[in-house]
Amino acid sequence: MLYFPYMLTRRLKPGFTVLEVLIVLAVFGLLATLAVLSLNSARARVRDAQRLSDVGTISAALSRYWLEKATYPSSAGVMLGAPGTNTEVLSAGGFEKREKAQVPIYLERLPVGPKVGEFYRFKGGANGYSIRFETESETMLGKANVFYAHSNGAMDGKDEEK
16 A cells, blocks of 8 residues: 555644634734724713703703793803802702702702713803803714803803803
8 A cells, every 4th residue: 555645644633723812812802992992982972962961951940040030040150060169959049059049949959060070161141141061972063072052042162141
């Protein structure tokens, strides 16, 4: 019987080569990176939706305040809900501490931003107000930017009482 080199049997060990393991790890690493990036942008969109909801809640309470008093609370600029600002509720006396709130109370708890240390800035006078907030991603208002909600219902990039 003739033996040819390709006929020689060689015992193969079961398992994976180092190269195969490295390729699989690289693919898993790439997939994990893409998942984290996608999750971060989804979280930013959720925070922006919360900001828009908060500003709508504050605006609705200010509208009820105006319907009863025919004016808006006056302030040169205050961070709503921030510690030390005495702005915990919106009551008949304007933005006040909860203990000193006058009846009726239009907003039991002033919303604060979704990130730690993030507050909405209110600036208002008898005829209008603006509430400052900042978005992190593209929203119905446009690309990530600083926006202002006004007493006439508009939301834009202008800090003026309308």
